Amino acid sequence: MNSYGSRPAPTASTFELVAWLFMRLSGVLLLILALGHLVIMHLINDIGKINYEFVAGRWSGELGMLWRGYDWLMLILAMLHGVNGMRTILEDYLSPGRRRILVLTVLYVVSFAFLAAGSYVVFSFRRVM
Amino acid sequence: MTFYRGKEGQWSWFFHRLTGVGVLLFLFAHIIDTMLLGWGPAVYDRVISIYAHPVFRTSEVGLFAAVLYHALNGVRIILVDFWPGAVRHHAKIFYVMMTLFVLSMIPVSYLMLRHIFNE
Numbered sequence: 001m002n003s004y005g006s007r008p009a010p011t012a013s014t015f016e017l018v019a020w021l022f023m024r025l026s027g028v029l030l031l032i033l034a035l036g037h038l039v040i041m042h043l044i045n046d047i048g049k050i051n052y053e054f055v056a057g058r059w060s061g062e063l064g065m066l067w068r069g070y071d072w073l074m075l076i077l078a079m080l081h082g083v084n085g086m087r088t089i090l091e092d093y094l095s096p097g098r099r100r101i102l103v104l105t106v107l108y109v110v111s112f113a114f115l116a117a118g119s120y121v122v123f124s125f126r127r128v129m
Numbered sequence: 130m131t132f133y134r135g136k137e138g139q140w141s142w143f144f145h146r147l148t149g150v151g152v153l154l155f156l157f158a159h160i161i162d163t164m165l166l167g168w169g170p171a172v173y174d175r176v177i178s179i180y181a182h183p184v185f186r187t188s189e190v191g192l193f194a195a196v197l198y199h200a201l202n203g204v205r206i207i208l209v210d211f212w213p214g215a216v217r218h219h220a221k222i223f224y225v226m227m228t229l230f231v232l233s234m235i236p237v238s239y240l241m242l243r244h245i246f247n248e
Contacts, residue, residue, distance in 0.1 A: 006138075006206045006219075024207050031200040038193050043240045047189065048181035052170035075160075082153035089146055118160040121167065128169050 019084055026077045033074040056127040072122045079115045083107060137220040145202050148195035155192055183245045190241050194234055201226040 010016035041047060045054075058067050086107055094100040165173045179185055205222045208215040215222060 006209045009210070024203075024210065027200075027203045027207065031203065034196055035200055038196060042189060042193060043237065046244050047186065047241075048178075048244055050180075051177060052166065052173045055166060055173075078152075078156055082149065082156060085146075085149045086153060089150070114157055114160045117164055121160075121164050125166055 023081060023084060026081045030074070030077055030081060033070065034078060037071075037074060056125075059122075059125055060127060068122050068125075072119060075118045075122065076115065079111055079118075083111045137223045141202050141205070141223055144198060145206075148199040151195050152192070152199065181244070186241060186245055190234075190238050193237055193241065194230075197233060197237075198230055201230055 007020065010020050041050060058064070087104060090100065090103055090107070094103060162176055165176050180189065202223075205219070205226050208222060209219050
């Protein structure tokens with residue numbers, strides 16, 4: 001174990017190497033997307049002014065699809081990055097066996113359901129009066 | 130949680146995990162509140178206004194801090210992983226990142242908390 005708070009690139013399996021690379025690549029994209037989102041919503045705007053009209057305006061018009069794309073890319077990257085991070089932590093604390101499989105299955109099923117629900121909202125939203 | 134002669138690497142690792150789990154939990158909550166858009170303006174506006182409560186505004190500064198810490202420490206991890214020379218300076222890079230963190234959080238906290246006193 002190194003002491004830099006980092007992890008060397010795994011060599012045991014292709015999946016682990018891809019996951020390791022994904023965490024770094026998605027991390028850089030999320031640095032821009034998620035911090036950008038926080039700056040837009042909390043610093044440029046005021047969270048007290050954000051309401052249905054704000055979201056509806058942002059998700060419609062000429063730039064509507066661009067903002068929906070931004071939000072969806074951020075959603076899917078954050079979910080995959082978060083779930084894979086959670087998997088790393090759980091695999092550290094749960095020894096291989098039925099309990100680990102059960103916990104990881106619950107993680108994957110719940111996060112897939114949330115990802116599907118979130119994606120549906122981003123792309124199905126239509127303004128109602 | 131086992132700590133082995135905790136130095137910069139250990140603490141950065143611990144907080145990276147803590148902030149990561151915290152932000153993931155918030156993501157789940159944020160998906161639920163965004164789903165309420167489907168119930169129309171009355172429902173969405175009533176629920177989303179909770180985020181403007183002083184207790185929530187203060188927590189949102191914590192959320193911002195968690196994302197910013199995770200991002201800056203993530204950059205440090207990538208530097209150490211991909212730039213061979215960085216390993217020798219990992220502790221120094223950590224302190225540079227934490228300085229950036231503190232310097233950013235001062236104006237961020239002001240900008241986010243000032244509304245509490247303006248209401």
